[in-house]
Amino acid sequence: MTEALGTTLAELFNSDQPPGPRIVRHGERPQLIHGGARKYMLSPRPLSHIEMFAGEFDPGESTGNEPYNHGDSQEFLTVIRGSVDVQVDGRSHLLDAGDTIEYRSSQLHRTVNVGDGVAEVHWIVSPVTVPSTTGSSEGTNDD
Structure with missing residues (x-):
């Protein structure tokens, strides 16, 4: 994952936060290739207590062929545009724009665009x- 973000683990978790607000410009967001999804980091580095990603899926694309997990954090997925099937521990949850699902990142999960257009x-x-x-790991083209 760190190679995909162009950084090191130490830099990701460095607790020395610069003072004041930090900005991630749209054109400068680090991109991860995750299965058929385009995933962009929205949280400024170094990371501390929270991370945020934007994802785009073409029709039929997913975070990978197999579910994956990572750590044991609280994870929220909100659909901005389109329709997705979020699979958590083998159960499907169909979500449309405006819907949010919450789960533990330690649970096996996978997201698939089930709509006709791009899902965000x-x-x-x-x-x-x-x-x-366990399963496929985030940041390795399998998410």
């Missing part, structure tokens, strides 16, 4: 997690 989602994870070896 936001993930919020707290506290920050690192990839797991």
Whole structure:
């Protein structure tokens, strides 16, 4: 994951926060390739207590062929546009624009665009997690 973000683990979790607000410009968001999804980090580095990602899925694309997990954090997925199937521990949850699902990041999960157009989602994870070896791990083209 750190290679995909162009950083190191130490930099991601460095507790020395610069003073004042921090901005992540749209054109400068680190991108992760996650299965068929385009995933962008929205949280400024270094990360501390929370991380936020934006994801875009073309029709039929997903976070990967297999469910994955990472750490044991609270994870929220909100659908901004389109329709997705969020699979958590083998159960499907169909969500449309404006819907939110919450689950533990330690649970096996996978997201699939089931609509006809591009689906856009936001993930919020707290506290920050690192990839797991169970299932596929985030940031390795399998999410």
